[in-house]
Amino acid sequence: MDAAEGEKNTNIFMRILNAVNWQKNASFIALVFLVILSSFLSPYFLKPQNLINIMRQVSYTGIIALGMTFVIVTAGIDLSVGSVVAFTGSVVILTMNAYLNVYNNEVFAIVIGFLVGLGVGGLAGAFNAVMITRGKIVPFIATLGSMAIFRSLSLFIGNAGEIQSHNELYGSFGMGSFLMIPVPVFFLLGLGFVLNLILNNTRYGRYLSAVGSNQKVALFSAINVNKIKFIAYTLTGVLVGISAILLGSRFNAVSTSNMGLAFELDAIAAVIIGGTVMAGGRGTIWGTIFGALILGVINNMLNMVGVSPYLQGTVKGLVIIAAVYVQKQKQ
Amino acid sequence: MNDEILNVENICKSFSTVEVLHSISFGIRRGEILGIIGENGAGKSTMMKILSGVYELSSGQIFFEGKPVQIDSPQDAKSMGISIIPQEFNLINDLSVYNNVFLGSELLKKNGFLDKTAMKKRTRELLSSLEVEISPDAQIGDLSAAEKQMVEISKAIAFKSRILIMDEPTSVLTSHEINILFNLMRKLKEKGLTIVYISHKLKEVKEICDRVMVLRDGNFVLDEEINKISPEKMAQSMVGRELSQIFPEKIKPEEKIVFEVKNITVPDVINNISFNLKKGEILGLGGLVGAGRTEVSEAIMGIRKISEGEIYINGKNLKIKNPEGAVKAGLSYLSEDRQGSGIITSFSVAHNTTLVSLPAYSDNPAQWIDKPGELETAEKYKNLFNLKTASLQTPLEFLSGGNQQKVSMSKSIDTKPQVLIVDEPTRGIDVSAKQEIYHFIHDLVQNNVSCIFISSEMEELIGMCHRVVVMKDGEVTGTLEDTKITEEEIMLLATGITEEDA
Ligand SMILES: Nc1ncnc2c1ncn2[C@@H]1O[C@H](COP(=O)(O)OP(=O)(O)OP(=O)(O)O)[C@@H](O)[C@H]1O
């Protein structure tokens, strides 16, 4: 290779690198832009309390969106997350109440509630995973079905009403803060940190992309495609469980008809706005977190400038469509 | 000027800032078969994609019938009468054969509905003119690479066109199908069609073309009437130097049997297949398209379910359920369908190289990938196979077909297998890189690897293999050894026609 050719080669490399970086940073740039815009629109926006509130609000769906990122990287989708939040939340509180009826130990009740939450969420995810991998049902349909199932089950066990927790400590746990930062935000950032490493640096992360890019090639390349998918859906279930535990403790109760409603929309939106490709194969965890924050900031801004809450869905819808449109143009 | 149907002047093409075609000018004569040859990455496919409206040219001018034209989209090219058989299959896996053939130009009934009967009928005619038995209703995803190739050919000739560009149409076909294709090309030529033919099989170029042009690093370096040039001369002009012996000296394998299949059957696909492989042996699998060679490998690798029969490695009976198990047992498979099942085009060179061998690069409790080690390996293969790529981070979609094949090859051998099964290993690879791959496999079998070698190229089977197992219609029809490995013997067993019949 002569010198001139070498130079040309680094050039094309730089270009590709730049393009990728821009794509990676697009959601971050959008977020910064929105924050600047909002701080002009309202003097309250930059108040620490307001910012902390936004962070707290986005963490419940944000945590779910982390798992959704993995699922979408495999070229799948999980519509059941909102219903599973309600179902898991209900079961967690019922379990804690039952425990407290017998023993009087609130700390232990929370530990048990936590484990049950992870377990129920994980099982719900595994149920989806089995339908998709063993049953060969397309993810959209399989999780549409479980979306209906888990909502109905939670309505049934809660008589379509509210389930109150008898555990005072549970209520303060989820509302607690550490170093000014709310507990759910810690979970979001901590989980995000770990999952980002998994996606970019481990064998499992590489296999996720391979399965989502070309399933047949993945299969021929000695990758256990079903196992990879199974883990992605089950992991999402576990994260849904965590979100449910945190959300239940926020009010120390769950409303079986309202809890987690339309969470699938927010989670999928965060993933897409964050730059993960709907067709699978490529995704970013930080992008998803930025995507969740973008949605949170938009909601907050609309509230502050006094836009009707009923119109917020319209704005959210437009943002999602715009994000996908931008993605398509880049391809 | 007048006898040229199409000519191009000073065409340049750059991807980002890299120029791959440097001010090319040439003309295509009316009614000729023009061969275009050149090393992997020389720019052949890029040139043809410009003529068929897939890529935009960076500068220069195309003239069609002497008039300047712009070809901005494949539709433009189609309406001018330029059709192309692309190097990489451009078929939709979930659609049937006839739907693919008529994709974008569906036949309609008077009431506006699709005329399925007419489309199926026409598809059947096209396929039978190619003498292949594929049902118009079959799904593309279920076809072998060679069958897909036949569908691509049908698609290109389904409509009357004036220039037909064929980008390596024979890379997965056996001599039998190639002869049929050549007869068809001669007929089309008689009817006035102009054909551009790209291939790395130089003897074929000599046989079918009227003229040959050689592209090297984005420049034309030779333009010669076919009767004035030999395949050897073509090769020399392609690579810019003389090529030494293509095939390495065969070295006798040991007597020890390392791998054996006994009576394996996959219902409706392969029947009662048995053969064994000695240590250090290269065992060829020959046969026509559809004989079941690929299916045998897929059955061995656990991709197809075996209903009966056993597989032994080092005398141990193996129950292989999936490719994962096969790789763990020391087997490795290079697929013939490069983009369909071999490589991930959106993955980088490095990531593709370690796609199968990744566990070796993440052998720790966290399964953390050793990225420097991965790059080191990719670099090693890049040098070994003289890979032409901007960097190891470049996604494979930006590499030429032959260079993608080299990465696919690297991927299959990086698992350090005991038994390597290669299916069309030199598909789309230029003569000098072929030579490197032959010598590489030769060296591998000297180092405790044994090889099952599937190829549609007779010359390869004859030049490389110690023994050749020939198949027909999913069954083994015979095994040839040493001097018995000749083109005639292989064809005899492959077609089932004895000399008295013929
Ligand atoms: N889409 C693309 N983006 C960037 N570079 C490309 C792209 N397509 C091709 N190239 C580069 O252009 C050069 C020519 O590629 P081309 O596919 O035309 O080669 P070719 O002569 O057809 O080779 P082969 O015999 O391997 O098919 C190669 O170096 C390749 O890396």
Ligand SMILES: [Mg+2]
């Ligand atoms: Mg090419």
